[in-house]
Amino acid sequence: MPGPGRYTPDATEGITRVEDLPAPHIIERSRNYPRRVCPKCNHSAYRLRTATRTLHDLGNPISGRPRDLHVTYSQHRCPHCNHYFNADMLDLALPLSHYTHRVVATAVRIVVEDGLPYRSASWHLWRDHRVFVPFATIQNWVEAAGEKRSTASPARASGSRPGRLQRLHRRR
């Protein structure tokens, strides 16, 4: 009978074919609106079309399955100033990112607080959180977070605009 502290290897250890890995759990999210306020001129802007975006989130450590958010969002055109923009998704992820804020925050924490090298952090994220992040991507996140922190003067750091690292931590 398995006792406490028994070593069990990761279930995906030795798997060489991608199709043998556990399939992601898909979660639908909507940021789809008929109208949005234009961020440039504050006029009402109608929906031009809808689009979708996949965001990798922290997976489920119980089932061992990754977790992907499928976000359906609206794209808008402002008739007043001709500005094109997407419905706001900043609560989920940064623009153009393939990962949620939670993944970025966890990755940065593993490196900054636990001191893991980037390659080990990448493996840790897969083993314990079921999300694949290339180590170079983690390095970019950590360096971006570090730059924000080191360039922030004490006056700015205590002001209303926190550094990226602080924001990431707060969003957990």
Ligand SMILES: [Zn+2]
């Ligand atoms: Zn406008």
